[in-house]
Amino acid sequence: MFEQLGLIGCGLMGGSFALALKRAGLVKRVVGYSKSPSTTERARSMGVIDVEAPSALLAVSGADIVLLAVPVSATEATLKAIRHLVSRDMLIMDVGSTKRDVIDAARRVLRDNIPAFVPCHPIAGKELSGVDHADPELYAGKQVVITPIERTDPAKVQRATQVWEALQCQVVHMTPEEHDAAFAAVSHLPHMIAFALINGITDQEQGRNFLSLAGPGFRDFTRIAAAEPKMWRDILLANRQELLAQSKLFQRALLEMEQMIEGGDSDALETMIEKASDTRARWRLSQKKH
């Protein structure tokens, strides 16, 4: 049981964490701060947080658990804002979709207090962001990747693992590098592709007409393209190295298919499609549920 959660960022991710922690009976009090005062106020009136903090620093004051739930690009500034009240007794976690850049920022800012910081990425989300969509069930049954570094306190990693497991998450430990490569492949690259596909179509004179013919396959394929631009700009930039490496591998596979199609190599093409189709048919999201 924690005495006080200091929540920085009261949006979908942060708000849902606070609600889940409260419902699990794991925290007595939630003190929250959001950049936008109206968000903080809304979070309090919804019961997501108990007390509004006027600054990130004051949200941390008295907290024994701190969650950074801000865009990855805001991590460094947020850590700077709170560092004077951060102590090694706290458990500090984030929820960012990229880990190396977050860890780099934490190293630069937290210095001697870095052992208290456990980098986390809960694989959960919704199409709708904001505290209004905060949901105590958001994390239940989802995976959380924890990417400790050498200097992370093993006791804090254990504590963080217990917290997420108490919220019915399945915790996976990886290195930050493995994490960033994996998410470049299965999330960031698909987003970049979906953005490029849509722009490639609408840049054509007849593109809007083409879109009016698109069916359910297109709907599902491009659903991720409706994502929040600022957040995705930040993610793509934060993970640029792994993203560009994954994009090269994708383009190599695409070129291979193009050559088969151009050369009319029907058998090889079928083999390629079959390989992808089999992999996808065997893949199940439910593998990640308890």
Add this chain to the structure above:
Amino acid sequence: MFEQLGLIGCGLMGGSFALALKRAGLVKRVVGYSKSPSTTERARSMGVIDVEAPSALLAVSGADIVLLAVPVSATEATLKAIRHLVSRDMLIMDVGSTKRDVIDAARRVLRDNIPAFVPCHPIAGKELSGVDHADPELYAGKQVVITPIERTDPAKVQRATQVWEALQCQVVHMTPEEHDAAFAAVSHLPHMIAFALINGITDQEQGRNFLSLAGPGFRDFTRIAAAEPKMWRDILLANRQELLAQSKLFQRALLEMEQMIEGGDSDALETMIEKASDTRARWRLSQKKH
């Protein structure tokens, strides 16, 4: 009201058409043929067809409406099999996802009877194929693209339009070239990309582990990759010219994003993502419903 539907190919598309036509009271009798005798038999026992024909040719005998519901790669052989009983009095339609190759085959085989052939592409389908999933509702509320050529009899185009409208479809007329470019952009290219993305991931040593972390965004993005390999091999080959052209436009848009990411051009990247996100958010599948 038609006397007799000659149905060639009693799978999902053909079977659903027969059921819908019957339910609309538009046909007295359905004579069906499938390459696999067990499919034809199953179609009859399900009431999808009334009579099993022992050959494609005999399915056409006595028909005043004929539907080719075979893979696009089988169009030419099928037309050859029936040409001796095709007459200009019949209405002959297909349901293929590509139109130029189908029309080329029809020109070569049907010759003087080509006016009777109305090339159609109903934008409908299911993840599950086969007559067992035939559904009289499959086409309701969907778009059907009709791509007549100069030699197509305008009266037949009108008749075909009436038939699809009676099945509650919204009929769109396009040239075969426009059709193939549009579907290369919104369907065939997304499929090729989804296949290549999965193969690009699994070709990596850690690829299988990456996949185990993928979430709902990946699930939706790659859903089309589980498609039927032979059918998609044929579609990608049949529409190769337009597909490769669309792929080039896509790769240009992708490269542009990569350069912005590599150069850290945050503003330009946000603008690109915003453009795609806005387009996708405004796009609605329901535009295509009545």
